[in-house]
Amino acid sequence: MGRVNPLNRLKENYGSVRELGYGKGESVKIVLDMCYCRLRFHVAPEEYLMYNFMNLKDRYRRYFLINRYQHNLYRRVKNSDGRYAFKGNQYDTLKDFVGREYIWVDKVGFEELKEFAMSREKVLFKPNYGSCGRGIFVFESSAGEAALLEAYNSIAGKKYLCEEYVIQHSALARLHSGSVNTVRVLTLCDGKQNKILAATLRMGCEGHVCDNLSDDGIGAAVDVETGIICTFGRDFAGRKYACHPVSGTQIIGFNLPHWQAAKEMINDAAMRMSSHFAILGWDVAFTEERPVFIEFNGSPGSRIIQIFDQKPKGEEIMKYIKKYGKRKKKRR
Amino acid sequence: MFNAFELAYLQSRDSVFLIKKNGIKGLEAVKIFFDCFYCRIKFHCKPKEYFFYEFYNLSDRERKNYLLVYEQRIGYLYITKPGYRLSNKMAMLEAFSDIAARKWLDVSTASAEELAEFVNTCGRIVLKPDCASQGRGVLSVTAPCTVEQAAALLRQTKGEVYIAEEYIKQCAEMARLCPTSVNTTRILSFNDGSGARIIGAGLRTGNGGICDNMSAGGIGAEIDVETGIVCSVGVDFEKRHYMHHPVSGTQIIGFKIPFWQQAKETVLAAANTIPDCAVVGWDIAYGENGPIFVELNNNPGNKLIQSSSGKPAGAEIKAYIKQNKKKYPENYRALKKHRHKYY
Numbered sequence: 001m002g003r004v005n006p007l008n009r010l011k012e013n014y015g016s017v018r019e020l021g022y023g024k025g026e027s028v029k030i031v032l033d034m035c036y037c038r039l040r041f042h043v044a045p046e047e048y049l050m051y052n053f054m055n056l057k058d059r060y061r062r063y064f065l066i067n068r069y070q071h072n073l074y075r076r077v078k079n080s081d082g083r084y085a086f087k088g089n090q091y092d093t094l095k096d097f098v099g100r101e102y103i104w105v106d107k108v109g110f111e112e113l114k115e116f117a118m119s120r121e122k123v124l125f126k127p128n129y130g131s132c133g134r135g136i137f138v139f140e141s142s143a144g145e146a147a148l149l150e151a152y153n154s155i156a157g158k159k160y161l162c163e164e165y166v167i168q169h170s171a172l173a174r175l176h177s178g179s180v181n182t183v184r185v186l187t188l189c190d191g192k193q194n195k196i197l198a199a200t201l202r203m204g205c206e207g208h209v210c211d212n213l214s215d216d217g218i219g220a221a222v223d224v225e226t227g228i229i230c231t232f233g234r235d236f237a238g239r240k241y242a243c244h245p246v247s248g249t250q251i252i253g254f255n256l257p258h259w260q261a262a263k264e265m266i267n268d269a270a271m272r273m274s275s276h277f278a279i280l281g282w283d284v285a286f287t288e289e290r291p292v293f294i295e296f297n298g299s300p301g302s303r304i305i306q307i308f309d310q311k312p313k314g315e316e317i318m319k320y321i322k323k324y325g326k327r328k329k330k331r332r
Numbered sequence: 333m334f335n336a337f338e339l340a341y342l343q344s345r346d347s348v349f350l351i352k353k354n355g356i357k358g359l360e361a362v363k364i365f366f367d368c369f370y371c372r373i374k375f376h377c378k379p380k381e382y383f384f385y386e387f388y389n390l391s392d393r394e395r396k397n398y399l400l401v402y403e404q405r406i407g408y409l410y411i412t413k414p415g416y417r418l419s420n421k422m423a424m425l426e427a428f429s430d431i432a433a434r435k436w437l438d439v440s441t442a443s444a445e446e447l448a449e450f451v452n453t454c455g456r457i458v459l460k461p462d463c464a465s466q467g468r469g470v471l472s473v474t475a476p477c478t479v480e481q482a483a484a485l486l487r488q489t490k491g492e493v494y495i496a497e498e499y500i501k502q503c504a505e506m507a508r509l510c511p512t513s514v515n516t517t518r519i520l521s522f523n524d525g526s527g528a529r530i531i532g533a534g535l536r537t538g539n540g541g542i543c544d545n546m547s548a549g550g551i552g553a554e555i556d557v558e559t560g561i562v563c564s565v566g567v568d569f570e571k572r573h574y575m576h577h578p579v580s581g582t583q584i585i586g587f588k589i590p591f592w593q594q595a596k597e598t599v600l601a602a603a604n605t606i607p608d609c610a611v612v613g614w615d616i617a618y619g620e621n622g623p624i625f626v627e628l629n630n631n632p633g634n635k636l637i638q639s640s641s642g643k644p645a646g647a648e649i650k651a652y653i654k655q656n657k658k659k660y661p662e663n664y665r666a667l668k669k670h671r672h673k674y675y
Binding site: 026054055056225226229231232242243250254 | 360388389390391393394556558559561562563564565575576583585586587588
């Protein structure tokens with residue numbers, strides 16, 4: 001990528017502030033404030049506008065988790081060699097929370113995959129290493145062996161997992177039946193006890209298998225205590241939804257099923273991982289019987305956790321890192 | 333009315349008390365103490381409001397859009413026609429009898445027999461002081477009522493003008509929230525001369541008592557004006573949060589107000605009939621057949637609409653007040669002297 005002329009960047013920012021309806025003088029002030037926030041809090045202009053930083057004081061701003069800086073922050077309390085970046089390793093470690101069968105496609109041959117996939121109605125192919133819902137596809141056994149072979153060939157040489165398709169709770173299917181709707185939970189574990197800091201429900205939208213927000217999904221904040229959706233749904237484009245645009249089910253006030261069980265499950269699992277990670281983002285789905293573990297992220301995205309209720313979630317994390325984190329490496 | 337020294341004393345006393353109460357210490361406490369003073373001078377914001385709306389987290393750009401007690405007491409007076417204030421409930425009911433959907437009786441002129449008969453025909457009545465607000469002095473009387481009992485009531489209410497109203501039978505959906513009180517919505521309308529529009533709305537429910545006023549212990553929550561869905565958790569004046577109603581257990585957030593579109597239309601139509609009042613807070617109850625007018629407020633409180641969602645609602649109104657300060661010179665002259673002297 002070529003270098004961006006900083007002046008052009010300022011002009012761009014000025015334009016996007018003007019679009020929000022601020023006057024000329026006010027917009028200049030906000031653009032200057034953006035530069036200040038970039039230096040002080042590492043906030044990108046998009047995030048500045050996303051969290052409405054122009055309306056906040058530094059006292060409040062400092063506790064927002066910032067996308068650009070989170071890796072630096074989390075790295076200081078991480079003690080992992082990177083093996084848990086692979087979803088297969090996560091499944092192997094937390095086997096009793098997964099609640100479904102899975103195989104490593106690259107470790108077994110086509111015959112075993114065929115046996116696994118054809119004996120089930122629907123299976124999900126997932127890259128072992130990846131994010132934002134990239135490379136995920138669903139295979140239905142009704143499509144036949146030839147289609148399976150084609151799929152197998154298309155992912156040959158790549159690390160892939162094949163797992164049973166999660167059949168979600170009927171209440172969540174009412175929101176959007178086309179995708180498995182999951183909850184992202186942010187936890188902080190100090191080795192003695194685990195604390196759930198925030199939770200967000202993600203729903204898919206028209207024609208998407210994934211519920212990832214980067215894939216046109218809709219999200220809404222969950223009240224951690226009760227498991228009730230406590231904000232409007234919204235997407236990354238900033239559209240607000242009181243009801244889901246496809247199904248028409250009311251989002252705000254929706255009660256998540258098995259929420260207390262899910263909290264217990266996450267607390268257990270986080271304690272088990274506490275020697276490697278202090279801060280984790282958990283993806284949890286809900287079947288008719290129980291909550292099931294989908295995956296965890298060692299450096300969870302900050303936007304999905306903060307954008308819906310516009311509240312900073314970093315206060316405890318930052319205090320924890322200040323107290324226990326490894327020292328920053330000096331830049332060379 | 334206070335002089336500058338008294339005001340400064342009251343201001344510092346309250347801010348120190350609240351800083352201690354919120355557990356703020358050290359340099360931060362000093363900064364907030366001076367910030368309180370700054371907000372008082374710039375935005376007429378009392379220390380109590382400073383902490384209630386969490387002004388310490390907000391920049392001036394956001395702070396200036398909050399509707400505060402100053403607007404309620406002084407600001408709205410600038411843009412209300414002199415002499416045009418519907419502060420007594422009887423006049424309101426007469427003006428909007430078509431949407432009030434209930435009977436009422438002036439207790440101050442009624443005899444004991446008339447009152448007893450009124451109670452017995454209505455089944456249940458509410459006695460309210462004609463000019464009070466915030467749910468003060470409200471009594472509820474249920475039939476049967478003898479002449480002696482009515483005479484005792486008259487003696488009890490002597491000295492103040494009371495009005496007896498038929499008890500509003502709310503619909504089952506609203507009674508689900510809190511069955512002991514009539515649960516209403518407060519809708520804030522704003523008319524700048526180009527037609528009324530709705531600025532914000534809040535739900536008020538009682539907390540076991542007969543009043544739903546927040547100042548009488550009730551719980552408030554914000555309503556999304558577009559859809560009529562309660563979009564925030566319930567909150568009371570002590571800033572306690574309620575996901576579910578403490579009395580009935582009904583979930584507050586996500587609650588759908590019945591007849592919402594009808595209620596909005598009713599309010600807009602009514603607000604257009606009194607263009608001399610720019611900002612009006614309408615209390616609307618919900619019966620089996622649709623919305624019922626309870627009363628209106630010329631100087632509506634702002635906490636209900638702004639507290640639970642944490643978003644200011646006053647950008648338009650404050651800009652209008654600023655532009656139209658001299659709209660009624662009589663008001664302007666009267667307020668100019670005293671506007672800085674209230675606490």
